[in-house]
Amino acid sequence: MLATLRADGYPRISPMEPRAFEGEMWIGGMPDTTKFKDLARDPRFCLHTATVDTHVSDGDAKLWGTVRNVQDEALHQRFANKLFEDTGFDLRGEKFDPFYAAELTGASAVEMNDSHMDVIVWKPGAPEYVVRKH
Secondary structure (H helix, E strand, C coil): CEEEECCCCCEEEECCCCEEECCEEEECCCCCCHHHHHHHHCCEEEEECCCCCCCCCCCEEEEEEEEEECCCHHHHHHHHHHHHHHHCCCCCCCCCCCCEEEEEEEEEEEEECCCCEEEEEECCCCCCEEEEEC
């Protein structure tokens, strides 16, 4: 799920499938959606895995940061070619506007163990650390 901030300051969550490509994470989708209008106005976001297991046995992850709109048609076409190769979804020849690259400012992941939960936290320029909860 992608969290953005609406014009009135309230949070919005939207389904999202970010993709890693050429060493960056990309947040793309249909143009003129409210989530992309949110990001154009305020580039802050949070991504959260859509966890359905209340015991979080498969883990859980969150990423947060800001986005920048990358208008590079050659990159867009390489991305579209790879997307088609991987999924069969054909955006080849399309213009992507917006096409957001994620600039991560932090991340966390949850791992469940028999007697505790570990929250692994990462921020740029700092080592990972673990918060253990019993």
